[in-house]
Amino acid sequence: xxxxxxxxxxxxxxxxxxxxxxxxxxxxxxxxxxxxxxxxxxxxxxxxxxxxxxxxxxxxxxxxxxxxxxxxxxxxxxxxxxxxxxxxxxxxxxxxxxxxxxxxxxxxxxxxxxxxxxxxxxxxx
Amino acid sequence: xxxxxxxxxxxxxxxxxxxxxxxxxxxxxxxxxxxxxxxxxxxxxxxxxxxxxxxxxxxxxxxxxxxxxxxxxxxxxxxxxxxxxxxxxxxxxxxxxxxxxxxxxxxxxxxxxxxxxxxxxxxxxxxxxxxxxxxxxxxxxxxxxxxxxxxxxxxxxxxxxxxxx
Numbered sequence: 001x002x003x004x005x006x007x008x009x010x011x012x013x014x015x016x017x018x019x020x021x022x023x024x025x026x027x028x029x030x031x032x033x034x035x036x037x038x039x040x041x042x043x044x045x046x047x048x049x050x051x052x053x054x055x056x057x058x059x060x061x062x063x064x065x066x067x068x069x070x071x072x073x074x075x076x077x078x079x080x081x082x083x084x085x086x087x088x089x090x091x092x093x094x095x096x097x098x099x100x101x102x103x104x105x106x107x108x109x110x111x112x113x114x115x116x117x118x119x120x121x122x123x124x125x
Numbered sequence: 126x127x128x129x130x131x132x133x134x135x136x137x138x139x140x141x142x143x144x145x146x147x148x149x150x151x152x153x154x155x156x157x158x159x160x161x162x163x164x165x166x167x168x169x170x171x172x173x174x175x176x177x178x179x180x181x182x183x184x185x186x187x188x189x190x191x192x193x194x195x196x197x198x199x200x201x202x203x204x205x206x207x208x209x210x211x212x213x214x215x216x217x218x219x220x221x222x223x224x225x226x227x228x229x230x231x232x233x234x235x236x237x238x239x240x241x242x243x244x245x246x247x248x249x250x251x252x253x254x255x256x257x258x259x260x261x262x263x264x265x266x267x268x269x270x271x272x273x274x275x276x277x278x279x280x281x282x283x284x285x286x287x288x289x290x
Contacts, residue, residue, distance in 0.1 A: 005229035
């Protein structure tokens, strides 16, 4: 390893840290009581689920695959899925605005939206 | 000399294919979409530093198409093609500038592979929220890049000793 390699590694880690801190601050300041979990499939909205209500929703696809969305205690989580990699199932539960769980094989995205304050974002759909 | 090169390239396509299969069986399950160990990049790196740049590009494309057809589906192939293209592009530039050793080049390759995948996923799924994975993808890419870089420089040394292109 050369000195330049160390510098490069340091730069990438600093960039990663800066991205992380920036997004966390934005997320915390944009989440309120009315946060909802928005489920989109291949870019189209499937449904919105308020994080304040506990539900279990089974999302089925025409080809037989599925994802199970569970909302409890203010967190949204994917608890079961048919996809081979199971990344969405292993993903931590989410609660802050902008956080998301993604299932690439099923093209499914669960994203938390902040609530009333995010009216502008909401209207873009 | 040309025959040797073709044989070597065939060998490395097979190797990259097997490494991709191993990676497919041992997914990096840390809950981040698009994160890869990138062991197949070993074959690409060694080819890049022994046979040449053009062969590394060819190897990359063949690998992605083969793996996509065998283990994945069309959308997964699209993600990995974007990742592979961006990562190879970054590695070629870094290698030409030649300020970095193989470890640095491999780190860039790892980071850009993950970033490329997530950019395509953002476009396909039409969601900006994937942006929040970016810091984790950069860190994962850096760590795997360092390991892959060190291993591939060891392999390159030995390949160069025993073969001439």
